Amino acid sequence: MDTADTAANGLTFxxxxxADVDAIVALIESAYRGDASRTGWTTEADILEGQRTDPEGVLEVIKSPDSRLLTVERGGAVVAxxxxxxxxxxxYFGMFAVxxxxxGAGLGKVIITEAERHACETWGARAxxxxVISVRNDLIAWYERRGYRRTGEMTPFPYGDERFGIPQRADLQFELLVKPLA
Structure with missing residues (x-):
């Protein structure tokens, strides 16, 4: 992906x-796990403990020929x-963290718009x-406001695989959300 500065908000994509692996793991963990994540609204601290990702998982995405891990910097620091x-x-859109x-300041909207643009222009993606974890109602509502729709298609949460966290409730599953792009 070409490096693109957006002057309006000082972001670099x-x-x-x-070399970014440690910073990205720290960012993702801070956005979703532990007490530090409670500063933002995307926390999963009440439904999952343990890790959200690990260096191996992040590196796998970076190295995959069919994936990109879009990194967003402001002032030289990885912020999303x-x-x-x-x-x-x-x-597929995943591993999203701000x-x-x-x-709460609109950065997520900017990033998801850039991700959608990239998927259309680079891969010709039509959707x-x-x-998303189905009990994350606020997060699902945020995606719905961006044009994503719930499909009702569920996949099980990987209970017992601590690479994805330690569930604090027994009703976790993933719901597929879809947005047409073209």
């Missing part, structure tokens, strides 16, 4: 490199990221797919 994966006629201190 670029593909992640191996998202995964884009080419899957035929659609793209620094908790910057949440964006993502999965």
């Amino acid at each position: 670029r593909d992640a490199t191996d 990221c998202c995964q884009l994966e080419h899957r035929g006629d659609h793209a 620094s908790p201190a910057l949440q 964006m797919h993502m999965t």
Whole structure:
């Protein structure tokens, strides 16, 4: 992906490199897990403990020929990221994190718009797919305001695989959300 500065908000978008792995893991963990994540509104601290991701998982996305890990910097610091994966006629959007201190100021909208633009222009994607934990009503509502729709298609949460966290409730599952892009 070409590096693109958006002067209006001082952001730089670029593909992640191996050197970014630790910063990206720290960002994702800060946005979703532990007490620090409670600063923002995307926290999963009440439904999941443990890790959200690990260096191996982030590196796997960086190295995959069909994926990009879009890294967003402001003032030289990584402040957000998202995964884009080419899957035929659609793209998958995941690993989305915005620094908790910057949440609620419109940065997420800017990033998801750039991700959608990239998926259309680079891969010709006609839709964006993502999965969200179905009990995350506020987060799902945020995506719905961006044009994503709930499909009702569920996949089980990987209970027992601590790479994805330690569930604090027994009703977790992922729901597929979809948005047409073209």
